[in-house]
Structure formats: structure tokens, C-alpha cells
Amino acid sequence: MRADNKRPRHRMSRLERKNTLVAYSFLAPNFLGFAIFTLVPVLCAIALSFFEWNGGDISKMRFVGLENYATIFNVKKVSQNGLAYFFNRVDLGIALKNTIFYTVVTVPLTIVCALALAMLLNRIRGAVMFRAVFFFPYVASMVAICVCWSFMLMKNGPINQMILALGGSFNKAWTTDSTMAIWSIILVSVWRNMGYYMVIYLAALQGVPRELMEAATVDGASKWKQFVHVTLPQLRPTTFFVSIMMIISCFKIYDVVAIMTEGGPGRSTKMLVTYIYDEAFVKVRYGQASAISMILLILVLTITVIQFRSEKKFAND
Amino acid sequence: MKKVFALVLAAVMLLSTASFSLAEENKVLTVVTWDATTTPYLTAQKEAYEASHPGVTIEYVDVASQDYGIKTTTMLEGNDTSDVFMIKEIDDIIKWQAQGFAEPLNAYVEKSGYDLSGFVGTEQNYAVDGELYAVPFRSDFWVLFYNKDLFDAAGEAYPTNDMTWDAYADLAVRMTKDGVFGTHYHTWLSAVANWTVADGVNTLADRNYDDLLYFYQLYQKLEDAGACMSYADLKASGQHYSGAFAKGNIAMMPMGYWYVSTLIGYNKDGTCNFNWGIAAVPHKDDVAAGSSFGNLTGAMINAKSANKDLAWDYISWLGGEEGAAATASVGARPAYVSETVADAMSSVAGFPTDETSKGALIPSFVGMEWPVAEKVADIKTIVNEEHTLIMAREITPEEGIAEMNERVAELFE
Numbered sequence: 001m002r003a004d005n006k007r008p009r010h011r012m013s014r015l016e017r018k019n020t021l022v023a024y025s026f027l028a029p030n031f032l033g034f035a036i037f038t039l040v041p042v043l044c045a046i047a048l049s050f051f052e053w054n055g056g057d058i059s060k061m062r063f064v065g066l067e068n069y070a071t072i073f074n075v076k077k078v079s080q081n082g083l084a085y086f087f088n089r090v091d092l093g094i095a096l097k098n099t100i101f102y103t104v105v106t107v108p109l110t111i112v113c114a115l116a117l118a119m120l121l122n123r124i125r126g127a128v129m130f131r132a133v134f135f136f137p138y139v140a141s142m143v144a145i146c147v148c149w150s151f152m153l154m155k156n157g158p159i160n161q162m163i164l165a166l167g168g169s170f171n172k173a174w175t176t177d178s179t180m181a182i183w184s185i186i187l188v189s190v191w192r193n194m195g196y197y198m199v200i201y202l203a204a205l206q207g208v209p210r211e212l213m214e215a216a217t218v219d220g221a222s223k224w225k226q227f228v229h230v231t232l233p234q235l236r237p238t239t240f241f242v243s244i245m246m247i248i249s250c251f252k253i254y255d256v257v258a259i260m261t262e263g264g265p266g267r268s269t270k271m272l273v274t275y276i277y278d279e280a281f282v283k284v285r286y287g288q289a290s291a292i293s294m295i296l297l298i299l300v301l302t303i304t305v306i307q308f309r310s311e312k313k314f315a316n317d
Numbered sequence: 318m319k320k321v322f323a324l325v326l327a328a329v330m331l332l333s334t335a336s337f338s339l340a341e342e343n344k345v346l347t348v349v350t351w352d353a354t355t356t357p358y359l360t361a362q363k364e365a366y367e368a369s370h371p372g373v374t375i376e377y378v379d380v381a382s383q384d385y386g387i388k389t390t391t392m393l394e395g396n397d398t399s400d401v402f403m404i405k406e407i408d409d410i411i412k413w414q415a416q417g418f419a420e421p422l423n424a425y426v427e428k429s430g431y432d433l434s435g436f437v438g439t440e441q442n443y444a445v446d447g448e449l450y451a452v453p454f455r456s457d458f459w460v461l462f463y464n465k466d467l468f469d470a471a472g473e474a475y476p477t478n479d480m481t482w483d484a485y486a487d488l489a490v491r492m493t494k495d496g497v498f499g500t501h502y503h504t505w506l507s508a509v510a511n512w513t514v515a516d517g518v519n520t521l522a523d524r525n526y527d528d529l530l531y532f533y534q535l536y537q538k539l540e541d542a543g544a545c546m547s548y549a550d551l552k553a554s555g556q557h558y559s560g561a562f563a564k565g566n567i568a569m570m571p572m573g574y575w576y577v578s579t580l581i582g583y584n585k586d587g588t589c590n591f592n593w594g595i596a597a598v599p600h601k602d603d604v605a606a607g608s609s610f611g612n613l614t615g616a617m618i619n620a621k622s623a624n625k626d627l628a629w630d631y632i633s634w635l636g637g638e639e640g641a642a643a644t645a646s647v648g649a650r651p652a653y654v655s656e657t658v659a660d661a662m663s664s665v666a667g668f669p670t671d672e673t674s675k676g677a678l679i680p681s682f683v684g685m686e687w688p689v690a691e692k693v694a695d696i697k698t699i700v701n702e703e704h705t706l707i708m709a710r711e712i713t714p715e716e717g718i719a720e721m722n723e724r725v726a727e728l729f730e
Contacts, residue, residue, distance in 0.1 A: 060417070076730075156550075176708075178711040265711050267702055284390060
């Protein structure tokens with residue numbers, strides 16, 4: 001780069017133009033893909049959320065304004081009966097409640113597990129093998145994982161036997177129990193994803209400067225104090241990145257639910273995306289499905305904006 | 318290695334040109350269906366049609382059965398031009414009609430003078446405002462399958478075609494011993510509570526579900542007695558009823574008639590080798606013996622097909638007497654009713670030879686599993702959601718039914 005800077009100005013700008021062109025040409029395939037498969041559909045979905053359409057003849061599409069939103073929020077009944085009614089009786093409210101509960105529990109749990117694993121595997125013998133073992137669930141087929149866990153969580157399955165051996169008792173299949181069904185989904189998600197986030201933490205741990213740890217040791221800080229006051233603050237950007245990525249992916253939870261509980265029993269594991277799927281592809285109400293997608297979009301967008309804002313803060317720190 | 322590769326390539330090229338030239342001489346009719354390779358009647362229909370219509374080839378487009386309604390709707394929305402779509406659920410054709418994907422058939426019926434009387438009115442389930450949109454070719458109603466060997470071993474008499482639900486429940490409890498389950502309920506709503514529509518008065522869209530209570534209580538009584546596998550475990554393990562009954566430790570199982578051809582196949586390939594029979598499903602005291610419920614399977618012409626006349630020839634054949642004979646030849650029950658067809662059904666190799674099984678072929682009444690009704694897709698979701706809660710014993714049947722009543726009523730406010 002230094003050498004380039006010494007070259008005459010007109011050559012540099014030509015080179016720059018060439019570089020820019022090359023850069024754009026590398027970006028183009030990705031952007032094209034994004035535009036065709038993401039941007040355009042998103043714009044269409046926004047428009048569609050104001051229409052009534054059954055997926056058939058486009059000429060029969062009817063503009064209904066905010067009616068789809070009024071329907072999914074069940075505005076009439078909710079205004080009479082209050083917010084509790086929305087979260088306990090209306091499909092959208094239940095799906096929102098379940099999705100948020102799932103996210104709020106899964107994200108911290110996965111972070112704690114991933115970080116604990118990373119700390120454990122950071123400096124032990126045979127770490128490479130263990131890392132592979134913990135990463136394996138992330139590579140394995142989701143369907144296979146869910147089917148296996150369904151078996152393990154059966155009424156007389158291994159998990160319930162273990163609980164029994166430990167002195168507790170739970171005499172029901174997890175996936176058909178209204179309270180435990182969502183926990184079985186959380187369990188599988190955490191188990192599957194912790195290996196992936198562990199790898200990210202392992203990489204971050206390599207970046208914690210040795211000098212800091214040595215200084216802390218010299219000052220007589222215990223291992224725990226070193227962890228809390230040196231390691232954790234050093235890992236803060238990683239934790240932040242990991243949690244944002246995870247929150248977004250949690251809001252989009254679909255596969256585990258579709259395979260393990262189908263949203264049931266009743267509506268106890270109905271999530272935003274399973275609800276969208278049901279409205280769009282089972283009931284062919286694309287307008288309403290798009291309106292629900294907008295709620296999801298707004299939620300994910302809000303989180304992303306917070307992320308960008310906070311990233312700037314981190315840079316200023 | 319290279320040589321082999323070159324040879325294979327050459328062979329592929331030759332084959333593709335060969336099939337291209339064939340396609341020019343032959344008319345190909347594409348038919349979208351499910352489980353094309355494992356469903357015996359589809360093979361029989363294809364062979365019979367091609368034999369009687371030289372120059373026409375039926376080409377099945379196979380779609381996985383559990384996703385059939387969703388996948389095919391997506392295909393149609395994507396301007397798929399396959400000629401014929403088979404119809405698995407009645408509400409699919411109602412949906413497709415509203416979306417403009419189904420070719421109206423009244424003109425074809427008139428032009429060809431097609432006789433609809435053999436369908437004894439069932440074809441009206443495929444009609445909207447007097448216009449027919451599909452032709453039924455299979456009509457499955459539910460019967461009671463039973464394992465004769467287990468009854469012989471227990472010294473109990475076989476189930477009869479005139480048995481009340483209470484008698485059936487007692488029998489199921491008596492048959493439960495030494496690892497044998499007296500009966501088996503698949504996880505579906507239809508296997509447990511759909512019996513209510515057998516009286517010809519109730520339907521699942523009538524907005525009042527109090528009539529389901531009797532059947533949920535009956536089920537829970539049997540589950541408590543250990544006379545059937547628990548719903549929770551069946552759901553968690555995802556066990557399919559076909560494998561469960563074929564295992565040979567289930568004495569009775571209410572199931573759709575389609576299972577007959579599966580069992581005949583199982584007997585042939587050795588998957589199971591016990592003797593089995595069918596009887597009419599039990600009935601409530603005040604409902605006539607031989608009453609059941611069922612579902613229709615039919616075929617429609619894609620409005621975007623380029624071979625509509627040929628497609629009509631095919632679906633009218635499929636529903637009519639010749640197609641019905643082909644369907645019946647492998648143990649499936651055609652929608653078209655006639656003496657010839659009934660004879661064909663009971664003379665299939667592998668079909669039980671006893672009089673009860675033959676008698677069970679002629680039900681006294683068949684209600685529709687799900688009627689064509691306003692908001693039926695929403696009602697289905699609600700009733701099924703509450704069904705899973707009742708079956709998993711998260712709520713009592715009374716609570717579940719109250720919820721069904723309330724939530725369905727809310728749909729119509």
C-alpha cells in the first residue's frame with residue numbers, strides 16, 4: 001500500500017477504479033441473490049399484508065387496508081377483554097408469548113453452556129477431540145436429533161428414568177405436556193447450538209491477552225476473580241455478537257417445533273413462524289400470513305437496530 | 318474410468334432421444350398423486366387404463382402423503398401444468414376451486430353423457446354452487462380390523478357387524494392380557510372422536526361438540542385400563558398404526574378401509590402372517606348398526622392443463638365402472654357402487670373369506686369425516702388443538718369440549 005501511495009495520482013485513481021470495480025463484481029452475485037430472494041420477497045410481503053389473497057388468480061387480490069392486522073390482533077375482542085385475553089386466547093398473542101419465552105430462556109442458557117464448555121476445553125488435554133464431540137450436534141441432521149430426543153423424552157424414556165433415579169418423578173412424556181413441551185424444545189435447541197457458540201468463544205478466548213492474566217495472577221486474584229474481572233470483560237464483544245445472533249435465530253424457531261410437537265399440545269408451543277406457515281400454506285391466507293410476518297420483521301429489525309447502536313458504543317468505549 | 322463415463326454419457330443421450338421420439342408418438346398424461354410407488358391401486362389403475370387406451374401413458378408425479386395438500390397447493394400456485402391432480406381431502410378441492418385451479422366439469426359431463434348415479438350422491442361433496450369440480454374414485458369408510466389369531470388364542474368370539482361401543486370396550490378389556498392390547502387408537506381425531514358423525518345428524522362443523530364427550534370418555538376408560546397404548550407415547554414415538562397392528566399384539570383397531578390393501582400386501586410380502594378380518598365399526602345404542610364415517614378420494618383437471626379432453630377421459634374412466642374394477646382389484650374401495658364392484662372387492666386374493674368381513678363391505682350409512690362448510694379449515698385447527706390437549710390429559714374432555722364450543726363460536730362472531 002505504501003508503494004502505491006507514491007505512484008502518480010492519475011494511475012492511482014485508475015487502479016482505485018479498477019479495484020472498486022473488482023470489489024463490486026465480487027459483491028454483485030451476493031447482492032443479486034439477496035435482492036431476488038430476500039429484498040423483493042420482503043417488499044412483496046409488506047404489500048401483501050394489506051391485501052386479501054388466496055394464492056390463486058392475482059386479479060382477485062383485494063386491497064383491505066389494515067383489516068389483516070385487525071384480524072390477527074383480534075382487535076374487537078381484545079379491546080373488550082383486555083391484554084390478558086390477547087396473550088391467552090388469540091393465536092398471535094399465544095405465538096408471541098411462546099416465542100418470547102423461548103428466546104428469553106434459550107439465549108442465556110446457551111451462552112452459559114457454550115462459555116462453560118469453552119473455558120473447560122480451552123486448556124485441557126485431548127481438547128481437539130472434545131471440541132469435535134461438542135460441535136457434532138450442530139452438524140448432525142436436525143430431524144434425526146429431534147426424533148432421538150423425542151424418544152428420550154417419552155413417558156418411560158431415559159430422561160424420566162434418570163429423574164426417577166435422582167429421586168424426582170415426572171411421569172409424563174415431555175412433548176405432550178403443556179408446560180414441559182416448550183422446555184423440551186429449549187433443551188434440544190440449547191444442546192444443539194452450544195457447540196457452535198462454544199467454537200466462537202474458544203476463538204475469542206485465544207484473543208484474551210496473556211499479560212492481563214499474568215498480571216492478575218501476580219496480584220493474587222483467584223481463578224474465579226480472574227474469570228469475572230479479566231476474561232468476561234474481554235469477551236464482552238463476543239457475548240454481545242453471540243446473543244444478538246441467537247436472539248434473531250430464536251425468533252425464527254420452526255424446525256424443532258415442527259418435528260417434535262407440531263405446536264402442541266393445544267397451542268402451548270405455537271411459535272410465530274409455525275403460525276405463519278399454518279396461515280399461509282394450510283389455510284392459504286397470504287395476506288394474514290404476511291401481516292404476521294411483518295410483526296416478526298419489526299421485532300427482528302428492532303433487535304438489529306439496537307445491535308448497530310450498541311456496536312458504536314462499544315467502539316467508543 | 319473415462320471410457321466407462323463416456324459410455325454412460327452416450328447411453329444417457331441415446332435414451333433421452335429415444336424417450337423424446339416416444340413422447341412424440343405417445344400422449345402422456347401427468348397425474349399428481351401421493352405414495353405412487355407403494356399404493357397398489359395406483360399401479361392397477363395405470364395398467365388398466367393404458368391397456369384399454371393404447372398410445373396413452375399415465376405418468377405419476379409422486380408427492381409425499383403427509384405434505385400432499387400443502388405441496389400440491391404450492392405447485393398449483395406456481396402455475397404447474399400437470400394434467401390431473403388427485404384430491405386427498407375434500408377441503409383441498411374447495412380451496413383449489415376458490416383459487417381458480419380446478420376445471421369446471423358440468424360441460425364435460427353433459428357432452429359425454431356421463432352417468433353420475435353410481436356415486437350415490439357422494440360426488441356432491443366436490444360440487445360448488447351446482448358445478449362439479451372433481452370426480453370421486455375412492456370412498457373409504459372406517460371399519461374395525463381385528464386379529465383372528467389373538468381372538469382364537471383367547472377363546473373369545475370375533476367382533477360382529479352389530480356391536481355397541483360399550484360391548485366393544487368390554488371386549489377390548491377382556492382381550493388385554495399377556496402383552497396383548499385389546500384395541501389401538503391412532504393419534505388422529507378421526508380415530509377417536511369422529512364416530513359422532515355416524516348418526517347422520519352431527520357433523521364436526523356443527524359448532525357444538527358436546528356429542529364428542531361420549532367417545533373421549535370411552536377412550537380414557539380404555540387407556541386407564543391399559544387396553545390401548547397411551548396417546549402420549551404414540552405421539553412421542555411417532556409410531557404409525559400400520560406397523561403397530563402388523564406387530565401382532567393388537568386385537569382390534571378401528572381404521573380406514575384403505576388399510577385392507579396394506580394388510581393384504583403385508584401378508585404377501587411376509588411383514589405379518591396372522592389371520593385378520595374386518596367388521597363394521599361399533600355403534601351407539603341409538604344409531605343403526607353398520608354406520609360409519611369416511612372420506613372421498615377423487616381427481617380434478619388442472620385448469621392450466623393442455624390436455625383437458627384426455628384428462629376428462631381419464632378421470633371419468635377412473636371414477637366409472639372400469640376404473641372402479643381396477644381400484645377394487647387390489648382391495649381398495651371405489652366410490653362407484655355396483656354389484657360387479659362389490660364382487661370384485663370381496664374376491665381379491667388375500668381378502669378375508671368370512672361372512673362378517675364381506676358384510677362389513679356394505680355400510681348402512683357413511684357420514685363425511687369433515688363436511689364442506691364455512692371456515693372449516695379454522696374449525697379443523699381448533700378442534701385438533703383441543704383434541705391433542707384432551708388426549709394428552711392436559712385438560713379433561715369436558716374442559717376441552719367447552720373450549721371447542723367457545724373457540725368455534727368466536728370464529729363466527
